[in-house]
Amino acid sequence: MIDKMDQIFVLLQHWLVAFLPLSLQPVASVLLAVVAIVCVFPALFALTTVFERKGLARIQNRIGPNRVGPFGIMQPIADGIKSLTKEDIVPSIANAPVHFLAPVVLVVAVFMGFAVLPMGRNMVLVDMDAGLLFYFAMGASTEVSVFMAGWSSRNKYSLLGAMRAVAQMISYEVVLLLSSVSVVMIAGSLSLTKIVAAQSGYTGIFPHWYIFTPWGLVGFIMYAIAATAETNRSPFDLPEGESELVAGYHTEYSGFKFALFFLGEYLAMFSISGLGTTLFLGGWSAPFSFLTFIPSWIWFFSKLMMSIFVFIWMRGTLPRLRQDQLMNFAWKFVLPLTLLNLMVTALWRFMGEGWARWGVCSAILIAAYILMGRVGMYKEHFGPRRYRYAE
Amino acid sequence: MSPVFYLVSAMTVAGALAAVLLKPLVHCALAVTVAFAGLAFLFLSLDAQFAGFAQILVYIGAVAILIVFAILLTKGSELPRDGVFSRSWLAGVVISAAVFAALGWAILRSAWTLPHEAAVPAVTVHDIGVALVDRYVLPLEIVALLLTAATIGAVIVAMHEKEGAK
Numbered sequence: 001m002i003d004k005m006d007q008i009f010v011l012l013q014h015w016l017v018a019f020l021p022l023s024l025q026p027v028a029s030v031l032l033a034v035v036a037i038v039c040v041f042p043a044l045f046a047l048t049t050v051f052e053r054k055g056l057a058r059i060q061n062r063i064g065p066n067r068v069g070p071f072g073i074m075q076p077i078a079d080g081i082k083s084l085t086k087e088d089i090v091p092s093i094a095n096a097p098v099h100f101l102a103p104v105v106l107v108v109a110v111f112m113g114f115a116v117l118p119m120g121r122n123m124v125l126v127d128m129d130a131g132l133l134f135y136f137a138m139g140a141s142t143e144v145s146v147f148m149a150g151w152s153s154r155n156k157y158s159l160l161g162a163m164r165a166v167a168q169m170i171s172y173e174v175v176l177l178l179s180s181v182s183v184v185m186i187a188g189s190l191s192l193t194k195i196v197a198a199q200s201g202y203t204g205i206f207p208h209w210y211i212f213t214p215w216g217l218v219g220f221i222m223y224a225i226a227a228t229a230e231t232n233r234s235p236f237d238l239p240e241g242e243s244e245l246v247a248g249y250h251t252e253y254s255g256f257k258f259a260l261f262f263l264g265e266y267l268a269m270f271s272i273s274g275l276g277t278t279l280f281l282g283g284w285s286a287p288f289s290f291l292t293f294i295p296s297w298i299w300f301f302s303k304l305m306m307s308i309f310v311f312i313w314m315r316g317t318l319p320r321l322r323q324d325q326l327m328n329f330a331w332k333f334v335l336p337l338t339l340l341n342l343m344v345t346a347l348w349r350f351m352g353e354g355w356a357r358w359g360v361c362s363a364i365l366i367a368a369y370i371l372m373g374r375v376g377m378y379k380e381h382f383g384p385r386r387y388r389y390a391e
Numbered sequence: 392m393s394p395v396f397y398l399v400s401a402m403t404v405a406g407a408l409a410a411v412l413l414k415p416l417v418h419c420a421l422a423v424t425v426a427f428a429g430l431a432f433l434f435l436s437l438d439a440q441f442a443g444f445a446q447i448l449v450y451i452g453a454v455a456i457l458i459v460f461a462i463l464l465t466k467g468s469e470l471p472r473d474g475v476f477s478r479s480w481l482a483g484v485v486i487s488a489a490v491f492a493a494l495g496w497a498i499l500r501s502a503w504t505l506p507h508e509a510a511v512p513a514v515t516v517h518d519i520g521v522a523l524v525d526r527y528v529l530p531l532e533i534v535a536l537l538l539t540a541a542t543i544g545a546v547i548v549a550m551h552e553k554e555g556a557k
Contacts (some may be wrong), residue, residue: 098421130516133444137431140452144424147459151417163463166456173452190516 006295009036010122033125037114044305045266046076052312059316083259091154091252098152103253103260106145110264112138113271118193120284120297131192132184135275136177139230142268143169146239146249149261153252161248164323165232165239171330172229172236178338179222182215182345183279192275196283205289209282214361215345218369220280222338224310227272229330231265233311235318236326273307274300333376340368395436403429416462424455441516 004011017029050065050073057064065072090099116131118124128134143166150162184190187198201208210216229236232248240248250261277283281303284296321329344361351357406426410419427450434443523531 128440130440130444133441133448133516137444137447137452140448143456144421144451147456148421151459151463159463163460166460170453170456188517 002293006121006297008295009120009297030125037125038111041111041114041267041270042263044270045263046080048266048308049076049079051309052315055309055312056316059313080259083256086255088255088257089252093154094252095152095154098148099252100257102145102149102152103257103264105148106142106264107260107267109138109141109145110267110271113268114274116192117271117274117278118196118283119274119300120295123284123297124193127193128191130190132180132190132195135192135271136173136180139176139268139272140173142264145264149253150249153249155252157245157247158249158251161239161245161251164245165249168229168232168236168239168326168330171327172226172334175222175330175334175338176226176230178335178342179219179226180275180279182219182342183210185342185345186210186349192278192283196278196285199282200285202289207282207285207287207289209280209285211280213348214358214365215341215348216280218337218341218365219345220276222334222341223276223280225334227276228311228314229326231269231272231311233269234315235321237315237320238323238326241320269308269311270304273304273311276307277303333372337368337372341365393436396433399429399432399436403433417459420455420458420462423458424451427451427455441519 013029013032016032017025020028053075054064054072065075068074068078090096113135115125116128116134118127146165146169147162150158150160150165153159183195187195189195189198199207199209206212211220232239239245240250245251250258253261277300284300286292286294286296286299344364347364348357348361351360403426406422406424406429409422410426413419413422427446431443431446431450434446
């Protein structure tokens with residue numbers, strides 16, 4: 001029974017495919033999995049928009065959406081219909097083909113990333129040998145679409161937003177890749193299913209997730225920072241800073257094209273949280289050995305939604321960074337610490353089992369963190385501030 | 392030679408031609424991106440996963456973006472008034488023909504001298520990794536040194552001159 005619940009979607013897929021002739025079965029099973037991905041994640045996106053608006057409203061002492069359905073839960077349906085009925089405006093001097101292609105490229109590239117994520121035991125669309133590389137290759141393609149959107153609109157705000165977005169994405173992509181490399185070094189594989197399998201054991205009741213090691217914790221924090229910047233989420237949402245750039249690279253998009261950008265942004269959030277879960281949080285494995293009876297896909301999606309709620313929480317809490325702060329933070333703090341973390345990971349790998357490596361690795365990382373923080377903040381003075389307009 | 396090969400080759404060649412023949416520079420950059428993507432698909436259709444994904448990651452994710460940045464930051468995005476053909480096109484044709492001839496000669500020779508293998512060797516990412524740190528470790532280190540030197544050089548070029556420094 002427990003096994004059946006765990007494999008319910010796999011069994012369902014096999015049962016449905018068995019109705020077809022044998023020659024069509026491989027194609028049909030792939031098609032079914034693709035349809036499932038294409039349906040589940042946009043549905044999750046619709047739910048997340050409600051949660052985000054409700055959560056932000058709660059943080060800001062408002063009520064939030066409460067008109068459509070009970071507690072405003074039907075709000076995304078109303079939003080969807082609204083964006084479909086709105087006029088699709090293309091600026092007359094815009095570069096029409098590129099302007100049209102940009103949201104399509106974005107959504108396609110983001111959807112491709114889900115293909116390699118293991119969402120449960122035996123639940124992965126393509127178990128690729130170079131899965132992680134595939135994921136990052138697809139992530140890199142989204143930068144092109146952001147640039148296409150910003151440039152083809154022929155609007156200074158769009159172009160500025162796109163330039164900011166691309167500069168930011170390139171800077172933090174380095175960190176994203178390097179923090180994942182430490183996981184690859186320990187797991188010894190680029191295949192995401194093998195990385196999950198490497199974290200599947202338990203000591204006592206505690207799991208062998210990589211986040212519970214010194215290098216894994218640092219790697220995960222660096223990954224989380226870089227992921228927030230990659231998805232242009234607050235506090236790294238300069239590319240679409242409303243107060244400066246209207247809406248950044250999608251200023252000139254309206255109607256359903258705008259909805260596609262919105263969708264792409266949230267899907268990127270889901271997929272990057274899913275990858276973080278897979279790399280550091282043990283993928284679909286249970287957090288305690290006595291909880292393994294709960295189906296694996298429930299664990300994957302609850303970890304994913306937890307990350308999403310952290311994203312929302314940060315958006316409601318932190319103010320936006322300035323462009324120079326953003327770049328300095330990436331290149332002078334996060335990147336050196338990630339590089340050091342790679343060294344520590346190698347040390348961890350070759351020091352062998354035992355408590356010695358815990359002490360040595362933690363000491364190096366904590367010392368580096370304190371030292372770099374102190375040196376970086378040496379010239380800054382944070383006294384009480386006086387704001388003229390508030391007096 | 393499957394239909395996929397012809398489709399992807401057509402896409403690559405069309406992208407490359409458009410990159411040379413189009414007038415607005417940003418269109419050329421986007422056309423180059425299409426050509427890069429075509430090359431990546433060619434690698435993938437040859438079962439070279441690592442090369443294919445590395446092609447996308449490096450060429451579309453970094454090189455294409457770099458080209459675009461260079462165009463936008465140097466105000467080269469306006470349309471050129473006199474055509475896109477440079478005055479030294481004859482020399483360009485000669486050089487590219489020479490390069491093409493050399494490459495074609497090398498490929499034709501290697502195809503005849505290599506024995507045709509019956510089974511396609513399965514090269515996994517693991518094999519590539521092992522080869523890089525085992526047999527090809529010296530080239531890898533040299534490339535790493537070169538890249539480090541290039542990075543430091545770029546930082547020095549971009550660094551602000553200090554006020555009052557002699």
